[in-house]
Amino acid sequence: xxxxxxxxxxxxxxxxxxxxxxxxxxxxxxxxxxxxxxxxxxxxxxxxxxxxxxxxxxxxxxxxxxxxxxxxxxxxxxxxxxxxxxxxxxxxxxxxxxx
Numbered sequence: 858x859x860x861x862x863x864x865x866x867x868x869x870x871x872x873x874x875x876x877x878x879x880x881x882x883x884x885x886x887x888x889x890x891x892x893x894x895x896x897x898x899x900x901x902x903x904x905x906x907x908x909x910x911x912x913x914x915x916x917x918x919x920x921x922x923x924x925x926x927x928x929x930x931x932x933x934x935x936x937x938x939x940x941x942x943x944x945x946x947x948x949x950x951x952x953x954x955x956x
Contacts, residue, residue, distance in 0.1 A: 869942075871886060875923065877948075926938050
């Protein structure tokens with residue numbers, strides 16, 4: 858039987874989407890990830906409360922900014938930051954393809 862698990866969590870998928878497009882409507886993020894818009898809203902709320910994501914209202918849309926210097930939460934990863942994990946996946950943030 859084939860397993861459909863992914864390496865990254867939906868929290869990570871939301872961060873990756875918003876890092877790539879900080880003005881993306883949450884509806885688009887939901888479609889990209891393959892979950893409901895309400896689920897994305899809950900994940901964004903979690904990430905804001907954790908200090909990983911900042912939301913700023915600009916006109917009629919939201920702008921999202923990742924806080925790359927926030928340490929990961931689990932004791933096994935606490936010595937690394939959000940940026941350490943996500944930067945290699947994002948163009949221009951430290952990977953060999955986008956640098």
